[in-house]
Amino acid sequence: MSRIKKCTGSLSRxxxxxxxxxxDLAESIETIAEEENITSGVILSGAAxxxxxxxxxxxxxxxxxxxxxxxxxxxxxxxxxxLLALSGNISTREGSxxxxxxxxxxxxxxxxxxxxxHLMKGTEIFSTGEIVLAEITxxxxxxxxxxxxxxxELHFQ
Amino acid sequence: MSRIKKCTGSLSRxxxxxxxxxxDLAESIETIAEEENITSGVILSGAAxxxxxxxxxxxxxxxxxxxxxxxxxxxxxxxxxxLLALSGNISTREGSxxxxxxxxxxxxxxxxxxxxxHLMKGTEIFSTGEIVLAEITxxxxxxxxxxxxxxxELHFQ
Amino acid sequence: MSRIKKCTGSLSRxxxxxxxxxxDLAESIETIAEEENITSGVILSGAAxxxxxxxxxxxxxxxxxxxxxxxxxxxxxxxxxxLLALSGNISTREGSxxxxxxxxxxxxxxxxxxxxxHLMKGTEIFSTGEIVLAEITxxxxxxxxxxxxxxxELHFQ
Numbered sequence: 001m002s003r004i005k006k007c008t009g010s011l012s013r014x015x016x017x018x019x020x021x022x023x024d025l026a027e028s029i030e031t032i033a034e035e036e037n038i039t040s041g042v043i044l045s046g047a048a049x050x051x052x053x054x055x056x057x058x059x060x061x062x063x064x065x066x067x068x069x070x071x072x073x074x075x076x077x078x079x080x081x082x083l084l085a086l087s088g089n090i091s092t093r094e095g096s097x098x099x100x101x102x103x104x105x106x107x108x109x110x111x112x113x114x115x116x117x118h119l120m121k122g123t124e125i126f127s128t129g130e131i132v133l134a135e136i137t138x139x140x141x142x143x144x145x146x147x148x149x150x151x152x153e154l155h156f157q
Numbered sequence: 158m159s160r161i162k163k164c165t166g167s168l169s170r171x172x173x174x175x176x177x178x179x180x181d182l183a184e185s186i187e188t189i190a191e192e193e194n195i196t197s198g199v200i201l202s203g204a205a206x207x208x209x210x211x212x213x214x215x216x217x218x219x220x221x222x223x224x225x226x227x228x229x230x231x232x233x234x235x236x237x238x239x240l241l242a243l244s245g246n247i248s249t250r251e252g253s254x255x256x257x258x259x260x261x262x263x264x265x266x267x268x269x270x271x272x273x274x275h276l277m278k279g280t281e282i283f284s285t286g287e288i289v290l291a292e293i294t295x296x297x298x299x300x301x302x303x304x305x306x307x308x309x310e311l312h313f314q
Numbered sequence: 315m316s317r318i319k320k321c322t323g324s325l326s327r328x329x330x331x332x333x334x335x336x337x338d339l340a341e342s343i344e345t346i347a348e349e350e351n352i353t354s355g356v357i358l359s360g361a362a363x364x365x366x367x368x369x370x371x372x373x374x375x376x377x378x379x380x381x382x383x384x385x386x387x388x389x390x391x392x393x394x395x396x397l398l399a400l401s402g403n404i405s406t407r408e409g410s411x412x413x414x415x416x417x418x419x420x421x422x423x424x425x426x427x428x429x430x431x432h433l434m435k436g437t438e439i440f441s442t443g444e445i446v447l448a449e450i451t452x453x454x455x456x457x458x459x460x461x462x463x464x465x466x467e468l469h470f471q
Contacts, residue, residue: 057422058394080215108214114428237372265371
């Protein structure tokens with residue numbers, strides 16, 4: 001079986017959004033997708049200033065899949081940060097919307113040094129958040145439990 | 158009032174561009190948008206090598222909005238850098254084109270460590286710059302003074 | 315002659331893909347493009363977990379073009395990494411598919427610190443890789459030897 005699963009579609013609706021101070025970045029993207037009824041989509045752009053970032057990385061390889069919180073490193077920063085890049089997608093998992101997103105941020109405290117990880121809830125807009133996402137049509141993106149990674153991975157149908 | 162403002166459109170024209178050595182990255186994107194008459198758009202991709210980067214971050218929270226240069230940290234680097242990601246959009250402010258862009262760069266001096274911030278003019282291409290941007294139609298993106306942040310924030314009409 | 319070369323097209327097919335553990339990131343994107351016969355395209359999104367990253371930066375300015383391996387710094391990491399952003403494009407060079415891609419990754423070992431550079435072959439998926447790329451039509455992207463940089467730079471026809 002191929003190690004690459006893929007699906008061909010096209011971009012249909014594009015949503016540009018502006019998030020006000022205090023908005024939760026991940027929750028806001030989920031709200032937008034829900035309100036617009038987008039179940040398969042891609043984040044095209046994210047630029048923002050943040051007052052709080054909650055990010056997750058993997059600190060060491062687990063002995064076997066799945067990756068669990070035992071080996072994860074959770075990072076919470078509360079200094080002013082610029083959101084530099086936001087990569088991810090929107091799918092559904094057991095019928096509910098699922099956002100998967102990775103973020104890069106920079107800190108003024110360390111002269112622009114960049115940090116990043118899996119975007120967690122709790123990440124908050126400082127002055128503004130500018131997001132563009134697009135619906136993918138012709139390609140239904142769903143999360144199904146994967147026998148290899150023991151996690152809900154992206155599938156297409 | 159909702160803390161999320163949004164607008165639904167679609168991508169129409171896509172411009173791929175190659176910038177030669179010495180081009181100013183921000184000014185070149187503005188030139189492309191002006192020549193193509195793109196007033197609402199999104200940066201889809203940016204990969205380049207740079208000989209100079211001028212970036213801006215926020216060093217400490219201001220007592221109140223707006224964010225001013227008093228609390229900002231300006232970073233100028235003149236070592237060889239790779240532009241790793243470019244996120245942002247094109248709108249108009251009082252009828253003039255406005256580019257808002259955040260950049261991630263890496264340095265060979267520190268074994269690939271990444272830095273970033275708000276992209277400023279003065280950032281120069283070293284060998285090549287490869288940019289893809291897209292026009293958003295059906296959604297007019299404009300900057301208006303925001304009563305909360307006291308800055309020109311993204312609005313849609 | 316203008317220092318900015320550009321071309322106007324539109325996005326047609328969009329390919330979403332999921333890469334399984336052990337896939338080579340760069341080779342997988344090339345495989346997808348080849349199988350789908352995409353000769354001009356842009357990476358819209360990349361989020362993944364990695365078990366190995368091979369990245370290239372420029373350590374010092376060469377006396378003259380071209381940039382060669384003498385001044386480059388090659389970085390190989392084998393700790394668990396998150397792929398945070400992937401920027402680049404697909405073109406052809408002498409009739410063969412050519413992927414040009416820059417990557418940002420973060421490490422759990424150093425609390426989310428970010429690294430990056432030119433994506434090299436050898437970069438391997440740990441648990442999953444989620445990629446979205448789009449075909450650009452109306453704009454043929456090819457690599458031709460450039461008399462100024464002495465490298466194969468992006469041209470349009």
